[in-house]
Amino acid sequence: MAHSTRDKILIAAATMLGEDPTARLSVRAVAARAGVSTGSLRHFFPTQRELVDTVVAGIHDIDLPEDPMRDSAGTPAERLVACLRLMVSQVGTGDRARAHWRAQHDAYIAAPPSEDAVHAYLALERLGVHRLVTWLTVLREEGALAPGDLERHARFLLTVLSGLLTERALPGDRARLEFEAGTLATAAAAVLRPAAPA
Incomplete structure (x- = not known):
């Protein structure tokens, strides 16, 4: 299943946080990890705060497979x-x-x-x-x-x-x-x- 650009960005950011909860979700780092341009990332998330808030809100909704x-x-x-x-x-x-x-x-x-x-x-x-x-x-x-x-x-x-x-x-x-x-x-x-x- 192909992911939308927005989903690729969110998956990349969530993966970075999973690997290192102190990771700085900078525009450049997340865009590079997602394989998208910084302009594309800024289109969906104009600020780093919006990106962080969206990623964390998404993690809220994830059910742990073996809760x-x-x-x-x-x-x-x-x-x-x-x-x-x-x-x-x-x-x-x-x-x-x-x-x-x-x-x-x-x-x-x-x-x-x-x-x-x-x-x-x-x-x-x-x-x-x-x-x-x-x-x-x-x-x-x-x-x-x-x-x-x-x-x-x-x-x-x-x-x-x-x-x-x-x-x-x-x-x-x-x-x-x-x-x-x-x-x-x-x-x-x-x-x-x-x-x-x-």
Whole structure:
């Protein structure tokens, strides 16, 4: 199936973000990746912000092929932990985790980020919150979620994930992954209703 020019641009930009969430979606870089001219890209997306917003909005609507929240065999806690693990696994461990952390540092911490970089970061943060809110909504509908604001729960979980991703970039041993599993279970328990006694 042939893709339209607009679709080629969006696919290229989404792929770049998938490979590196800190990727600068510059007009030149995305146009080159999509195999289109910068003029064509500007026709569909006059600004970098419009491109970022459209890509992130499109990712919002993508269903994960193996969404752990759909595993009806698991308890709410097991499913939520599996969802959190999925988010952490996208960064990996060792050199891959260090490369991710370094890219985050270089893009947003080492020097004051540009307005476009801030906009891109906030759009990606909203994407993470949206994904977690989607999962938490399922748990709320099942009566498994503790009372409270969905976004507040989601941001708490993202804060825990940020800490674990930083740890993955630092020197450590295999015992750290066992600690990570316990941390994810504790974080999930903090936003879920206590399980009814059997």
